Every structure is written in structure tokens, then in C-alpha cells.
Amino acid sequence: MLRLVGFFVLVLILLQVLRHVPILGAIFQVPFLGFWFTAILLSAGLSGVAAWSLDRRRQQALMRQLGAVETPHNLGKLGSLLEHQGRHRSAVPYLERAALGEPESAEWHYRLGCARLGLGELTGALESLRRAAEINAEHAYGAVLLRTAEAETRHGQPERALAELARFERNHGPNPESAYRRGVALRALGEKDQAAAAFAEVGARAREMARYRRKGSARWVMRAFLARVG
Numbered sequence: 480m481l482r483l484v485g486f487f488v489l490v491l492i493l494l495q496v497l498r499h500v501p502i503l504g505a506i507f508q509v510p511f512l513g514f515w516f517t518a519i520l521l522s523a524g525l526s527g528v529a530a531w532s533l534d535r536r537r538q539q540a541l542m543r544q545l546g547a548v549e550t551p552h553n554l555g556k557l558g559s560l561l562e563h564q565g566r567h568r569s570a571v572p573y574l575e576r577a578a579l580g581e582p583e584s585a586e587w588h589y590r591l592g593c594a595r596l597g598l599g600e601l602t603g604a605l606e607s608l609r610r611a612a613e614i615n616a617e618h619a620y621g622a623v624l625l626r627t628a629e630a631e632t633r634h635g636q637p638e639r640a641l642a643e644l645a646r647f648e649r650n651h652g653p654n655p656e657s658a659y660r661r662g663v664a665l666r667a668l669g670e671k672d673q674a675a676a677a678f679a680e681v682g683a684r685a686r687e688m689a690r691y692r693r694k695g696s697a698r699w700v701m702r703a704f705l706a707r708v709g
Contacts, residue, residue, distance in 0.1 A: 552577070554576045555574060574591035592611060625656055625660065
């Protein structure tokens, strides 16, 4: 009962705030309708926070479990989890130990390369990514080649980047990301017309993809558009 009362108190407070929002505030001025819109927004927001909190607790529990037994596999899993969260600096020590303990695992070298790339440590990133590609060039569905190409371009070696991208596209066909990264590498080489054509290709590649995969390609379409107009 107290939770329900608290919820409606929060609705009334939020309603007063939303009524002062320019343009949209007019909707919340309407009696009854404004109240229910506010209740729906608040409910959705609270649900999102609850889901985020539950997911965070689960991740923390998993991190404690992985850290309890320091095998190379567990350290690699823990480092991968941190890298996926964008906590690159925290991930590196775990992934370094995992790669040392399981030197033939493409996954640990790949994740270590991604973490180093996220930190801007390009020489170390290339070392790890190249090692991962040596073990298995098809690792992560060829993403190891895309990350290597990204690192090569940022390291001032666009020719090498183009070679990695050509290798990826031979095996998997062009996709929005490979077309975008090809454009970046070509632009770094001063090939403006070819770069523009590659950026223009990104949208076409995105439209060719299955509908459920198009959402993930939206960022490459946007980045290509900004590269063309920038």
C-alpha cells in the first residue's frame, strides 16, 4: 500500500515538472490524460532502472565468481566482461594473464587487442590483434580483421588496413563497417574520390542486410554520412 501511495506521489511531482516543459508541456496540462501519460512514463522509467539494477547485480556476482578461481580461462572471461562494459583499463591485466596462460586462445588475444585499442595503445593493440589473426583469422566472424584494420589506420598504416579489409571482404563479403573503414583508410591515403565512393556504399550495404541486422548498421551509416559532409 505504501509503495502504491509513493508511486502516485512521484507521478504528481513528475507531472508538475513535465507541465513546464516547452511545447510538450501542453499535453500534460490536459486533466486526466496528462496524469496517465505521466504514470506510464514513470512506470517505464522505474522498470528500466529495475532491469538495469538486476543486470548489474548479476554481472557483479559473475565477476566475483570468475575472480574467485584464477585460472587463465576465468581471468579471460572476467577481462572480456570488463572489456565489453568499456572498462578497458581494468580489463587489460586480466586479459594479459589469460593470453599468457592460454597463448593459443585467439579469444584472449582478440579481447586484449580490443581493450588496448579502446585505450589508444595502438602498438600493443596491433600486436595482440595480429596474434589473434594468426591463430584464427575467422575469429569472431572475422571481426578480428576489422579491428586490425581499424588499429592499422589509426596507427598511420592505411595500406595495411586496406589489405586486412580486402581479406575480410574476400571471406565474408563487404558489409557496412568494412565499407566505412575502407573509406577511412582511403581518405588517409588522399584518395578522396574512392573514399567518397566507399562512404556512399555503406548505406547500400546496410539496405542489403537482413532486417533484424539493420539496426546494428545504423551507426556506420551515420558515421559514413558525417564523413562525407565533414
